[in-house]
Amino acid sequence: MKTFNIIALILCVNTISAQSIVNDPHWVQVWGDEFNDGAIDPVWNIGHYMRPGGKCITMNENVGESNGNLIITTKSEPVYCPDLNIGFNYTAAGRCTHETWYPTQSGWAETVGNIISFKYGYLEARIKFAHGSNYHNGFWTFYADGNTNINAGEIDIVESTHNVVNTNVHTCYTQIPLPNGTTTTDPSCYSGSYDLPVPLHTNAFHKFAVEWTPDTIRWYFDDSPYRVVTNHGIVDHVRIILSGNLNSIDDATLNAMPYSSEMLVDYVRAYELQQDCETVVNDCSFNFQAHMNNIAIKKSITIGSNFGSCSNIQTPNSDIHLWATDFIDLKGDYQVPLGSELTLTVENICY
């Protein structure tokens, strides 16, 4: 990405000063849940008698909505997994093992696949994690049909594990049979993690986000990008998952710890990038109003003339962001008045 930010009367070209994505009109919010009405919306499946791993089981009573937040509570109260087919069908977590006691419980919410299935864009949540070690809360994506044996589409936007904020990506979980009857993970799959250098269980809200394109996956913490990887194959629609769990620890520790804590999610919001990537703009006098009414990435943008016959003065106190995949060419008559701002981005992320 090459971004220039230009402020005030022609033309001081500063270094990168990209707006945050949510303030950039190229990005339009297409879905969100603010968790502000006190009831869990039907877009969410709430996991009941699911086993996200370790010694924990999910119960629907551990997921609630109040005071503007979705709340996932982790408790040390034992739960018995009965011999019943209860809960919804197998997704990223299996059902609990029948007729088995689990020492701890937590909660799970995932978008119903045929209502919200997200593909490419920017996904952000504002979260306060359970305060204390060993909690394993997550905000992540998973392939929409829930089959773990094919492309899993898992992007861990944030996980609270090991007392750090951790982000992971798993492009697939494809298993290859071995001659001895076991399986191994397809080596063409990609998996990698990253620990954010901030305290994890800080008892404070932070914004966690990911920008997902066919080529790259880029993570954001409080509006700032901090990690980018090549997208090795997460190309299908995914569900959005908010989950609680407890890291596997020994029984003595488990029994000694009064686990009862909450993960609060203020909101989840999904954005799409507006793209008009075949359009070539070549204006003598640029139509600023038309641009503001339909802000989208263009193929190329050429504005003005070298001979002074065009008028291209930005409105005072206006912010204009021009984004093209190939090039932007501003001729000598383009003016940015004092108090206005011009940002130029040349980056091809059309898809």
Ligand SMILES: [Ca+2]
């Ligand atoms: Ca609600």
Ligand SMILES: [Ca+2]
């Ligand atoms: Ca809220």
